[in-house]
Amino acid sequence: MLAIYKREFLSYFRAPIGWVAVALFALISGFYFVTMLGTGAVNIASEFSFLRRFFMVLIPLITMRLFSEEKKNGTEVLLYTSPVPMYKIVIGKYLAAISLQVLMLSGVFLHMIVLIFLSGRVDASSWGACIGYLFLSALFIAIGMMCSALTENQIVAAVVSFVVILFSQMLGTVATSAQNLLVSLLKSTKLFGLSEEAIYNAGVGISNAINWIDPFSKTSDFSAGIFGIVPLFFCLSFAALFVFLTYRLLEKKRWSQG
Amino acid sequence: MIEITNLVKYYGEKKAVNGISFTVNQGEVLGFLGPNGAGKSTTMNIITGYLSATSGSVKINGHDILEEPELAKKSIGYLPELPPLYLDMTVLEYLNFICDTKGVSRKERIRQLAEIMRLVKIAHVSDRIIHNLSKGYRQRVGIAQAMIGNPEVLVLDEPTVGLDPKQIIEIRNLIKTLSKKHTVILSSHILPEVQAVCDRVVIINQGKIAAIDSPTALSHRLSGTSKLLLAFVGPFREAQSNLRAIPGVKNVTLTHEKDDACQVEIQVDPNMDVRKSVFFTMANHSWPILEFRSLDPSLEDIFLSVTNSKIDREG
Numbered sequence: 001m002l003a004i005y006k007r008e009f010l011s012y013f014r015a016p017i018g019w020v021a022v023a024l025f026a027l028i029s030g031f032y033f034v035t036m037l038g039t040g041a042v043n044i045a046s047e048f049s050f051l052r053r054f055f056m057v058l059i060p061l062i063t064m065r066l067f068s069e070e071k072k073n074g075t076e077v078l079l080y081t082s083p084v085p086m087y088k089i090v091i092g093k094y095l096a097a098i099s100l101q102v103l104m105l106s107g108v109f110l111h112m113i114v115l116i117f118l119s120g121r122v123d124a125s126s127w128g129a130c131i132g133y134l135f136l137s138a139l140f141i142a143i144g145m146m147c148s149a150l151t152e153n154q155i156v157a158a159v160v161s162f163v164v165i166l167f168s169q170m171l172g173t174v175a176t177s178a179q180n181l182l183v184s185l186l187k188s189t190k191l192f193g194l195s196e197e198a199i200y201n202a203g204v205g206i207s208n209a210i211n212w213i214d215p216f217s218k219t220s221d222f223s224a225g226i227f228g229i230v231p232l233f234f235c236l237s238f239a240a241l242f243v244f245l246t247y248r249l250l251e252k253k254r255w256s257q258g
Numbered sequence: 259m260i261e262i263t264n265l266v267k268y269y270g271e272k273k274a275v276n277g278i279s280f281t282v283n284q285g286e287v288l289g290f291l292g293p294n295g296a297g298k299s300t301t302m303n304i305i306t307g308y309l310s311a312t313s314g315s316v317k318i319n320g321h322d323i324l325e326e327p328e329l330a331k332k333s334i335g336y337l338p339e340l341p342p343l344y345l346d347m348t349v350l351e352y353l354n355f356i357c358d359t360k361g362v363s364r365k366e367r368i369r370q371l372a373e374i375m376r377l378v379k380i381a382h383v384s385d386r387i388i389h390n391l392s393k394g395y396r397q398r399v400g401i402a403q404a405m406i407g408n409p410e411v412l413v414l415d416e417p418t419v420g421l422d423p424k425q426i427i428e429i430r431n432l433i434k435t436l437s438k439k440h441t442v443i444l445s446s447h448i449l450p451e452v453q454a455v456c457d458r459v460v461i462i463n464q465g466k467i468a469a470i471d472s473p474t475a476l477s478h479r480l481s482g483t484s485k486l487l488l489a490f491v492g493p494f495r496e497a498q499s500n501l502r503a504i505p506g507v508k509n510v511t512l513t514h515e516k517d518d519a520c521q522v523e524i525q526v527d528p529n530m531d532v533r534k535s536v537f538f539t540m541a542n543h544s545w546p547i548l549e550f551r552s553l554d555p556s557l558e559d560i561f562l563s564v565t566n567s568k569i570d571r572e573g
Binding site: 083 | 303306310327332336338342343344346355356359360
């Protein structure tokens, strides 16, 4: 597993992609940080929430090649016929992608150091936002990796994970519109003969259900410096689910008869 | 050493591999011969555990490839049709990575890498990025990769395809050297190649085994179809009747005619050497010979003969 991890992580920097990802992240965060410095109100937590908006670009950049490239170059044969079991290959690659994300975050750590010089401290909300960001990216990297296992075309893998992440960022809006839609639908059709209150409750129910799977709102408390075990557990279990799905997808391919 | 029982693999409706069974003994070089799309690569992919068979079993050294994949895979080195190389690594980095995946210890590694690189002659390119290597060198790095970890079995899928003649000879010699220490399965669609290095040949066609035999026995089977090619200047009809009169000549057919020159194929009885008589017949009629040689049996001939003889036996 270590071998897979090491090769994968180093390969980010043999190809331009690793440098591009790190540079892009540094550029975006640096831009925001400098703007904050200009206004005099430096807030690392708001820098992280700004960075979150770029998940849909940064994550596919990290994950699109993980399995697509192996498939395209024919090196997957090498991996799958090596004595390394499949689950170790998947986990090794996943950890390599996580490591790149952590490396990218080092730019923000520099900003924190600057902040210490300026104000003498880094408050809990900064650390909270950082941890929240890391767990969110752990989840999205797992999703991106699964997309990469679906196809041998890196572009397709990138686009699919872009769309999935974009959609998950819009879940809050989706929840509200789903609520409005359901309420107006039930009111106008008088289906099931429900009372006003029941209709309202049904609307809130569906909105809550959609919000429940929204990883962004789940971790928003972190930026306020409030730590909770539930959001972390939520991100980790979904990440584990997608890592597992990646593993199953690759196993399935061996058995497929298509 | 390798036990393959009743292997079947479906691709959709198509049976790519249809009930293949054979065994390979220790130290043997087994050739896998068949036209493109016969199911050679699929079978090899199943043997090495890259694909899973629809039914049937593969046992390497007594370890089932599905039930004990790690143990089975440890005893196999595989060179797929397309050498699985990370083009952005140097040769040494790449081979070190393979050592990592196969669990070769640090101490053992230095000795083993040095020996392998000497054997496949890539020591002088070890610091170069694989992307910049020629096809022949890439192929060798692929073979080196398969040899790492000293596996008992080497599975080589068309190891000489796309190489120039000199490289082909080198790779063949390499395989011969390897066969002293390893059991080798190698596939090819070139008959002389298989004849040159293999102890036993499996001929596979449309997913089925058409024949398993030693190369000599196979050419013996072919003995009913020996052919000569003759090109000369002269009238075809007259020459045909004269040639047919020679004892041992079975048939004479025209394959090509240009101006006054003819090219014919002569089917002969393999137990008789008719070449002298053919020469004197042509000389007596003052028909100058432009070309005269025996035709090597092609893969097609083998298939025809193998399938025909089957029909004979069954009929």
